[in-house]
Each structure stands twice: as C-alpha cells, then as structure tokens.
Amino acid sequence: MYDNNVSLAIRNLLKDKTRLALSIGGIALAIMLILILDGFRAGMFRQITAYVDHSTGSIIVAQEGVNNLLGISSILPLGATSTVKKAEGVADAVPILSQFVILDLHGKKQPAYMVGYSPARGGGPWRLAAGREPSSDREVVFDRVLAERHEIQLGSTVEILDKDFTVVGLSDGTASWMTSFFFVRKTAAEDLLLAPGATSFLLVTIEDGIAPEVVRDRINRQSGVNASLKSDIAANDLKLFGRYFSAPIQLMSGIAFLVGTLVVGLVIYTATVERRREYGVLKAIGARNGLLYRVVATQALIAALSGTIIGVGLAFAVSEWIMAVRPQFLIVFESFNAAQTILIGLSMALIAALFPARMLAELAPAEVFRK
Amino acid sequence: MIRLAFRNLFQNRARLIISVGGVALSLLLILSLDAIFTGVEGQVTAYIDHSGADIFVSQAGVRNMHMASSSLPTSVETKVKAVPGVESVTPILYATNMIVVGEERNAAYVIGLPTTVKAGGAWIVSSGRSSPNKKGTIIDRGVAEKSGVGLGDEVEIFGEDFKVVGLSEGTASLFNSVAFISRDDFADSRDSASVVSFLLVKVKEGYSIESVAAQIESLVDDVTAQPRSEFAEQERKVIKDMSTDVIAMMNLIAFFIGLAVMALTVYVATHARRAEYGVLKALGARNTHLYFTVLIQALLSVILGFGVGLVFTLVLTIIAPLLSTSLALAISGESLIKVAAVSLIITGGSAILPIMQITGLDPAIVFRK
Numbered sequence: 001m002y003d004n005n006v007s008l009a010i011r012n013l014l015k016d017k018t019r020l021a022l023s024i025g026g027i028a029l030a031i032m033l034i035l036i037l038d039g040f041r042a043g044m045f046r047q048i049t050a051y052v053d054h055s056t057g058s059i060i061v062a063q064e065g066v067n068n069l070l071g072i073s074s075i076l077p078l079g080a081t082s083t084v085k086k087a088e089g090v091a092d093a094v095p096i097l098s099q100f101v102i103l104d105l106h107g108k109k110q111p112a113y114m115v116g117y118s119p120a121r122g123g124g125p126w127r128l129a130a131g132r133e134p135s136s137d138r139e140v141v142f143d144r145v146l147a148e149r150h151e152i153q154l155g156s157t158v159e160i161l162d163k164d165f166t167v168v169g170l171s172d173g174t175a176s177w178m179t180s181f182f183f184v185r186k187t188a189a190e191d192l193l194l195a196p197g198a199t200s201f202l203l204v205t206i207e208d209g210i211a212p213e214v215v216r217d218r219i220n221r222q223s224g225v226n227a228s229l230k231s232d233i234a235a236n237d238l239k240l241f242g243r244y245f246s247a248p249i250q251l252m253s254g255i256a257f258l259v260g261t262l263v264v265g266l267v268i269y270t271a272t273v274e275r276r277r278e279y280g281v282l283k284a285i286g287a288r289n290g291l292l293y294r295v296v297a298t299q300a301l302i303a304a305l306s307g308t309i310i311g312v313g314l315a316f317a318v319s320e321w322i323m324a325v326r327p328q329f330l331i332v333f334e335s336f337n338a339a340q341t342i343l344i345g346l347s348m349a350l351i352a353a354l355f356p357a358r359m360l361a362e363l364a365p366a367e368v369f370r371k
Numbered sequence: 372m373i374r375l376a377f378r379n380l381f382q383n384r385a386r387l388i389i390s391v392g393g394v395a396l397s398l399l400l401i402l403s404l405d406a407i408f409t410g411v412e413g414q415v416t417a418y419i420d421h422s423g424a425d426i427f428v429s430q431a432g433v434r435n436m437h438m439a440s441s442s443l444p445t446s447v448e449t450k451v452k453a454v455p456g457v458e459s460v461t462p463i464l465y466a467t468n469m470i471v472v473g474e475e476r477n478a479a480y481v482i483g484l485p486t487t488v489k490a491g492g493a494w495i496v497s498s499g500r501s502s503p504n505k506k507g508t509i510i511d512r513g514v515a516e517k518s519g520v521g522l523g524d525e526v527e528i529f530g531e532d533f534k535v536v537g538l539s540e541g542t543a544s545l546f547n548s549v550a551f552i553s554r555d556d557f558a559d560s561r562d563s564a565s566v567v568s569f570l571l572v573k574v575k576e577g578y579s580i581e582s583v584a585a586q587i588e589s590l591v592d593d594v595t596a597q598p599r600s601e602f603a604e605q606e607r608k609v610i611k612d613m614s615t616d617v618i619a620m621m622n623l624i625a626f627f628i629g630l631a632v633m634a635l636t637v638y639v640a641t642h643a644r645r646a647e648y649g650v651l652k653a654l655g656a657r658n659t660h661l662y663f664t665v666l667i668q669a670l671l672s673v674i675l676g677f678g679v680g681l682v683f684t685l686v687l688t689i690i691a692p693l694l695s696t697s698l699a700l701a702i703s704g705e706s707l708i709k710v711a712a713v714s715l716i717i718t719g720g721s722a723i724l725p726i727m728q729i730t731g732l733d734p735a736i737v738f739r740k
Contacts, residue, residue, distance in 0.1 A: 016642060018638060018642075018724065018728075019635065019638060019639055019642065022631060022634055022635040022638060022724075023635055025631050025635075026393075026628065026631040026632055026635055029624070029627050029628045029631050030628060032624070033400075033624045033625075033628065036624070063529065063530060063561075064529070064530025064531070065468070065469060065471060065527055065528065065529050065530025065531070066468070066469070066530065068469070071467060071478060072467055072468055072469060072478065073440065073466045073467050073468065075561045075562060075563070077562065078562060099440045100438040100439065100440065101438075101439060101440060102433075102434070102435055102437075102438060102439045102609055104434070108612045109435070109605070109608050109609040109611075109612040109613070110612065111438045111609065111613060159432065160432075161430060161431070161432040161433065162430070162431035162432030162593070162595075163432070177613075177616060177617060178613060179438075193440060193442055194430070194442035194443070194444065194566055195442065195563075195566075198562075224530070226530060236476075240478060251403060251407075252400055252403070252404065252621065255396050255399055255400050255403070256400070256628070258392075258396050259393055259396045259397060259400075259628050259632060262389050262392055262393045262396070262632065263393065263631070263632060263635060265389060266386065266389040266390070266393070266635060266636060266639065267635070267639075269385055269386070269389070270386070270639050270643070273383075274643075322620060326616055326620070328616070329616070329620075355385070
C-alpha cells in the first residue's frame with residue numbers, strides 16, 4: 001500500500017513537469033532565503049566578536065557599568081591601568097583606546113571601529129594581509145576588505161576625524177557589513193579624541209594556574225572599573241547587536257516560510273483538484289480518507305523535500321557568490337542549519353497538505369457518477 | 372479579453388488567494404525591510420530634529436552623532452558665542468552607554484546637559500522634571516516601563532546610580548534610547564571636564580542659518596558647523612549607506628521568490644484553461660489576444676498582491692510600535708515606486724511560460740476531449 005501511495009503521488013506530481021519545476025523552484029528559493037538569513041545572522045555574530053575572540057588576554061576591564069566592547073563607549077578612570085596591573089594574578093594589562101567613528105569614503109558614510117593600541121604591547125590587528133603595523137601617529141592599519149571596496153592601498157591617504165593618515169598595513173578578518181576595524185597607535189587615538197592618556201579597555205592576561213574568574217573578582221573589588229571574562233563580553237555584544245537585527249531577520253524568515261508553504265499548497269491543491277474524479281472513484285470503491293490523505297501528504301512531502309534539497313544547494317552557491325562580490329558579508333552555515341531546514345521543509349509540506357486533504361474529506365464518492 | 376482574464380482569475384478562489392497571497396508576501400518582504408530602515412532613519416534623527424538648535428557644531432570632520440564621537444575644548448564655546456548672529460550656545464556632552472536596572476540593560480545616548488538648557492533637552496516630558504538635576508536622570512518612558520522603574524527609582528548609568536526624575540516620550544529607537552543627565556555628572560563620570568561633545572547653536576532672528584554656520588567654520592578653528600537639517604541628513608545617510616547592500620541583497624531574493632510564485636500561479640491558471648484557450652484559437656482568436664489575456668491576468672494578480680502587501684505593511688507599521696516602543700516602520704514613496712517597478716517586471720516575467728504554452732497549443736485539442 002505504501003508503494004502504491006508513493007507511486008500515485010509521484011505520478012500526480014509528474015503529470016505536469018513545468019508546474020512541478022516551478023513549485024520546486026519556489027520552495028527552493030524560500031528555503032534559500034531562510035538559510036541565507038540564518039547564515040547571515042551567524043556570520044554577523046562571528047564578525048561582531050572577532051576582536052574579542054582574537055585579542056590578547058582572557059579578561060577585559062572596562063569603565064564601571066560597561067560590559068560590552070562594541071556599541072558602548074568606555075573611559076577608564078585615570079590610574080586604573082596601574083591598579084589593575086597590581087592585582088594578584090594579573091600577568092599583564094594592555095591598554096587600548098577605542099571608539100566608533102564615521103569615515104567619509106568616496107561620498108559614503110562608513111562606520112568603523114577605531115582601535116588605538118601600542119604595537120609593542122598588543123591589542124592590534126591579529127593577521128596582516130600586507131604591510132606593517134603603524135610606527136608613527138599618522139599611520140593606520142586598515143581592514144583589507146574595506147580598503148578594497150574603496151580602492152585604498154598601502155601608501156594611500158585616509159582622512160580620519162579631519163586628519164590625514166597613511167595606510168601602512170592591511171588587516172585580515174576585521175571586516176563586517178556594518179562596520180570594520182582600523183588600527184592606529186594609542187597616542188594617535190588620544191590625539192584624535194582629544195583625550196590625552198585616556199584608556200577605554202584593558203586586555204588582561206592572567207598568570208598561569210589561576211582561574212580567570214578569581215582574578216576578575218579581585219579586579220572588580222577596585223572602584224570605577226568592571227572586569228569581565230572575554231566570553232561574557234562576547235556574549236553581551238552578541239546580545240546587544242542581536243537585539244537590533246534578530247527581529248527584522250525573523251520577520252523575513254517568517255515571510256519566506258509562508259511563501260514556501262503557499263507554493264507547496266498551490267501545487268498540491270491544483271494536482272488534487274485535477275484528480276478529483278479519480279479520488280472520487282477511489283472513495284466509491286471503498287478507499288478510506290486516510291489513504292487519500294497519505295497520497296496528498298506524500299505529494300506535498302516530495303515537492304517540499306525536493307525544493308529543500310535544491311534550496312540548500314542554492315543557498316551554498318548564492319552565499320559564495322554574495323561573499324565574492326560583497327566580501328564584507330560573512331554567511332556561515334551552522335551544522336544544525338541542515339536539520340532545521342529539513343524540519344522547515346517538512347512543516348511546509350504538512351501545512352500545505354491540510355487544505356487539499358480537507359477538500360478530499362468533503363468529496364462525495366457519488367460525484368464521480370454524476371459526470 | 373479583459374473580462375476573460377477577470378473570469379479566469381476569479382473562477383477559482385483558492386488559487387486566487389494563493390497567487391495574490393504569494394505575491395503579497397514577496398512584496399511584503401521588500402516593503403517591510405524598506406519600512407524598517409526608513410523607520411530607523413526617522414528615529415535616529417529624532418534627537419536632532421527636536422533639539423531646537425539651528426546649528427550643530429562638532430569636532431572637525433564629525434558630521435553626525437550616531438556611532439560617532441566628537442570632542443571640543445570647552446574654550447570653543449566662547450569663540451562660537453562671539454560669532455555674529457549667534458543668539459545662544461548650549462554645550463552638551465554625549466556618549467553611548469547603558470541604562471542598567473538589575474539584569475535589564477538598554478543602550479542609550481547619554482546626553483550631559485548644562486544647568487540652563489536653551490537647546491538639546493527632552494522635548495516631550497510625560498511626567499517629572501524637564502531638565503535633570505544632580506544625580507538625576509530623564510529616561511525614555513518605554514525603557515522605564517520595560518525596566519520596571521518609574522519616577523523616584525534608581526537606574527545605573529556609567530556604572531553610577533541615578534534617580535529617575537523625568538520620563539520622556541519619542542526618545543527611543545530600534546538601536547537605543549536617549550537619557551539626559553547633568554553635564555557635571557557626565558563630566559565626573561568620564562573625567563571630561565575640559566571637553567564638550569557638541570555645541571547647539573541658536574541663531575538670532577534675521578540671520579541666515581547657513582551663513583552663520585559658514586561663519587563659525589571660518590572664524591573658529593578645528594570645528595565643523597552644520598545647519599540642523601544638514602546634520603540630520605548626514606545622520607540619515609549613515610543608516611542609508613550601511614543598509615544599501617543588505618536591502619539590495621534581500622530585495623533581489625524577494626524579487627525572485629515573487630517571480631517564481633507568480634510564474635507558477637499564472638502558469639497553473641493558464642494550464643487549467645488550456646481547453647478553453649484551444650476553443651478560442653479554433654474560433655480564430657489570434658495568439659496576441661490570448662497573450663494579452665494572460666498578461667492582464669498576471670497584472671491583476673500582481674496589482675491585488677501589491678495592494679494586499681501594502682495593507683500588510685501598513686498593518687505592521689501600526690502593530691510594530693505597539694509591540695515594541697523602539698520599533699517604528701515607515702513606508703516611503705521611493706519604496707513604493709521601487710515595489711511597483713518590481714511588480715511590473717514580475718508581471719512580465721511570470722507571463723513568459725504561459726505565453727509559450729499558448730503559442731504551442733494546438734487548436735484541435737478541444738476536439739480531442
């Protein structure tokens with residue numbers, strides 16, 4: 001009986017190959033959109049924590065009340081660096097002065113995260129694609145992707161807060177669609193922000209054999225500072241930015257899901273209407289509704305799963321294309337995405353099969369004899 | 372032929388609903404994303420628009436507030452005051468920080484206001500004080516409700532406790548809200564007594580705002596002075612430039628989805644009427660007439676889908692602020708024109724397959740059944 005169901009479902013679907021192709025195409029596009037949106041969010045999250053993930057140390061010390069790195073500005077009290085360094089278990093505390101700035105590049109506003117650091121101590125770019133670190137207060141290491149987008153090369157001059165800087169290095173892994181990183185010497189950042197001696201964060205390395213939580217709690221006993229584990233800072237940044245972007249992405253994923261369901265629904269409904277008489281005959285000769293539901297559901301499943309498989313393939317191909325033409329976008333497919341997508345495809349099929357199934361339930365067996 | 376298209380379209384209600392619904396949802400993808408970003412553009416300039424300042428003076432090279440930082444020596448205030456045509460100068464301090472209540476943390480533009488506020492304060496205060504006192508803060512009403520605090524309660528800003536002395540309206544966006552504290556408290560928290568972030572300038576009557584701004588730039592070193600409208604435009608441009616690529620990418624995907632849905636529905640509708648089209652052909656109807664019918668049918672579906680998509684988006688613009696005080700959607704004329712153009716392309720594209728189907732249709736088909 002199972003084989004009969006499947007072969008009947010396949011025959012029904014294959015009766016009009018163009019219609020089947022269009023429906024699978026529609027589902028595939030919807031699945032692709034859902035996957036790309038998820039991948040886009042995952043990539044964005046990875047980009048958001050890039051600096052925290054690659055920076056030196058295991059604890060970040062910020063101004064009291066600040067437990068984010070991005071999005072929130074922090075100015076440590078004067079003298080915080082030396083008191084933190086003295087805390088038991090602290091091996092080193094690297095100061096950075098960081099701030100979002102808006103660059104005007106080729107008439108476009110480009111938010112960028114400026115990190116002022118000391119090349120001798122760390123906190124700067126973790127991977128240089130070309131060039132070197134800044135050795136003077138008018139030199140900058142620019143993100144490679146941002147540089148390429150604006151035809152900036154080694155030796156180019158970039159205006160930052162009305163001052164000219166020479167690009168001496170290009171960094172890798174420091175781009176995102178929203179903002180990119182650039183690195184100057186800490187003294188240059190102090191000059192740009194009119195904040196001599198100011199420090200935003202301390203990147204704290206701890207001595208071997210001591211739990212980071214213990215050192216964090218010790219630092220937090222000092223006034224005016226807030227020490228957090230790097231993993232907590234990363235989680236807080238994700239929470240902050242996730243709040244901005246999760247709602248629009250979920251809204252669009254929801255719409256894509258509805259579109260996919262409608263497409264499967266239309267195809268199965270049309271295929272069922274076309275075969276009304278045949279279904280009526282089956283009913284008249286004693287077939288139960290359960291059997292007919294299974295045929296309809298099998299059709300929906302075949303269409304949805306075919307669309308899902310093609311959609312997954314399309315999502316991979318299109319995301320590669322997007323990342324090639326717009327390298328600031330990072331689209332990451334997590335391992336659970338595949339399982340999630342299959343579930344989405346199955347949900348589409350089941351919801352889409354409801355309407356035709358209801359129609360079959362109401363179909364009078366005698367109808368077949370009236371025509 | 373138009374009547375035939377109408378009848379074809381409305382003959383099967385379920386198919387009509389699916390086809391119109393599919394197009395509506397695809398267009399909704401484009402419209403809603405545009406509406407989110409247009410809404411954000413409007414929200415990010417709320418402080419600037421309602422500041423009451425005619426000119427914003429900032430550090431040289433700083434042309435907006437969002438994601439920006441500006442530092443000016445306090446001495447600049449006197450220099451700007453001396454420029455002919457300047458009526459008043461209000462120095463403010465500005466930084467992005469958090470309003471913390473227990474585990475609830477909300478990002479906010481923290482504005483440090485002087486004792487006498489001529490510009491830049493809260494513009495609608497629903498309850499409490501209209502300017503912050505020492506260790507007092509005015510926060511957005513929605514943020515206060517979300518955090519479960521009211522007048523007299525304490526919140527943490529810059530890691531220090533502030534008493535809520537006022538609740539403001541219209542000061543929240545998707546990204547953050549605005550919190551007002553006194554300039555002295557701000558300077559104490561940030562060791563920034565020697566700097567201000569922006570100077571909010573009011574211009575005397577009879578003076579041109581643009582020419583006073585130009586005068587400030589020429590007479591005072593290392594500052595950028597922009598009329599309020601220009602400053603707000605720069606702020607909107609930040610959001611626009613950030614979102615252009617994302618919107619273009621999503622629009623392209625939504626376009627293909629809409630095209631696939633429409634192509635499928637018009638194809639299915641035409642296929643179901645193959646016999647009737649065969650009769651028309653057998654009776655001498657020209658292919659061009661039948662193409663026209665298919666096109667009209669597609670166009671009607673798209674027009675209906677466009678209408679429904681627009682209504683959905685309008686409903687979203689009403690519902691979204693009720694669900695979240697920080698989310699405001701706005702439909703722009705530019706977006707409507709874009710979606711209308713996309714709809715027309717979808718109409719043309721979706722009719723291609725059915726037209727091919729009709730072209731290859733044998734009029735004798737009707738006699739075979």
